[in-house]
Amino acid sequence: MNTAPFIAVEGPIGAGKTTLATMLSQELGFPMISEIVEDNPYLDKFYDNIEEWSFQLEMFFLCHRYKQLEDTSHHFLNEGQPVIADYHIYKNVIFAERTLSEQQLNKYRKIFHLLTDDLPKPNFIIYIKASLPTLLHRIEKRGRPFEKKIETSYLEQLIADYDIAIKQLQEADPDLTVLTIDGDSEDFVLNKSDFERIAAHVKELIK
Ligand SMILES: Nc1ncnc2c1ncn2[C@@H]1O[C@H](COP(=O)(O)OP(=O)(O)OP(=O)(O)O)[C@@H](O)[C@H]1O
Numbered sequence: 001m002n003t004a005p006f007i008a009v010e011g012p013i014g015a016g017k018t019t020l021a022t023m024l025s026q027e028l029g030f031p032m033i034s035e036i037v038e039d040n041p042y043l044d045k046f047y048d049n050i051e052e053w054s055f056q057l058e059m060f061f062l063c064h065r066y067k068q069l070e071d072t073s074h075h076f077l078n079e080g081q082p083v084i085a086d087y088h089i090y091k092n093v094i095f096a097e098r099t100l101s102e103q104q105l106n107k108y109r110k111i112f113h114l115l116t117d118d119l120p121k122p123n124f125i126i127y128i129k130a131s132l133p134t135l136l137h138r139i140e141k142r143g144r145p146f147e148k149k150i151e152t153s154y155l156e157q158l159i160a161d162y163d164i165a166i167k168q169l170q171e172a173d174p175d176l177t178v179l180t181i182d183g184d185s186e187d188f189v190l191n192k193s194d195f196e197r198i199a200a201h202v203k204e205l206i207k
Pocket residue numbers: 011012013014015016017018019020086138139141142183186187188189190
């Protein structure tokens with residue numbers, strides 16, 4: 001079990017996870033681990049045809065995150081070095097439940113548990129909640145070509161899935177601290193005082 005702070009920034013697609021995790025990593029001086037996007041060979045295909053490519057994509061994310069968290073455990077957390085990540089490993093399940101068929105999901109769950117049960121889990125989650133218009137605006141602003149195919153209904157479902165999942169994680173682990181940020185009203189990119197308030201809150205929590 002890791003005792004050093006392990007912070008995960010979470011929230012639906014485009015909520016600002018990577019942006020906030022990067023800013024906090026600089027502010028706190030913690031190394032950051034970040035998910036693979038541009039070099040992911042399946043994302044483009046997946047958004048073209050979710051049914052056809054979901055198993056490949058979910059397995060790709062799972063294997064990539066597994067390796068990253070194993071390395072993080074060896075090199076940082078086991079050495080008492082705090083870490084910040086722009087994802088929580090449970091994100092795999094949130095997406096898999098939304099994208100896989102029942103049969104695929106049964107197989108996936110077994111592999112997920114085999115791979116992740118003994119991995120270090122974050123003791124802090126910064127959950128960026130944001131509404132559909134905010135997410136659509138940020139995804140458009142970021143301009144990844146393959147994300148132009150994202151359906152509004154998919155995003156809407158993920159917003160609801162995230163609320164449920166964060167609650168479940170909290171209920172399952174009394175030692176987990178969740179800091180929820182209103183991504184619609186708090187603008188940590190353009191408003192310096194918003195970021196300073198979030199950073200001060202995080203510093204207080206991990207003291
Ligand atoms: N609080 C904010 N105010 C304004 N713009 C923001 C804010 N947070 C993020 N952005 C912008 O929104 C876009 C998406 O942010 P980012 O890539 O950090 O999201 P993400 O949650 O990591 O996305 P993904 O789920 O795809 O990994 C970026 O262009 C970023 O600059």
